[in-house]
Amino acid sequence: GAGVSQSPRYKVTKRGQDVALRCDPISGHVSLYWYRQALGQGPEFLTYFNYEAQQDKSGLPNDRFSAERPEGSISTLTIQRTEQRDSAMYRCASSLSPGETQYFGPGTRLLVL
């Protein structure tokens, strides 16, 4: 089907608010990854799912960050009590199976004021 989609594309929020970022992977893709990308840098790994199971969350910066993929398809990355340093581009990627090529979504640009 269509490529990876993410919503919203842009999110402006005030410090201290919670935000939820959504990722809709390519249909049938088992693996789903969340990354954060600063301007002019490569993606920074946050967390990874196979089906609904969160396999690796070692890249989440702190306990304000969490992610879920309850039905093995759509995933949500939640940031609680946002801080200005959380401002970044958040990207989602999916792959057909673990270790296969990852296909990236357009990203959500988060700005915390």
Added chain:
Amino acid sequence: ELKVEQNPLFLSMQEGKNYTIYCNYSTTSDRLYWYRQDPGKSLESLFVLLSNGAVKQEGRLMASLDTKARLSTLHITAAVHDLSATYFCAVDNPMDSNYQLIWGAGTKLIIKP
């Protein structure tokens, strides 16, 4: 710790010229990926290289892998303006069964008419 280094980080070149981008990584890895990112856009998969001596070509781009030297190259032949973008290489982390990718910093390529 697995590290991935790209060079150059910035390259400005004239149309019609040839050039090579280098990607070095610090430990053995099963897969090496090349991605392209246009300004403000997402990451687009270009190549995945799986074995020593692997060579893949698409149009004016050719990627190769030397696992013994832990080196991949992305060669641009007779560059055209449309190839202006940032190019990232990434490798699988062999110590991570979750296929987390380790990314280079990217090479920003500007091709002048």
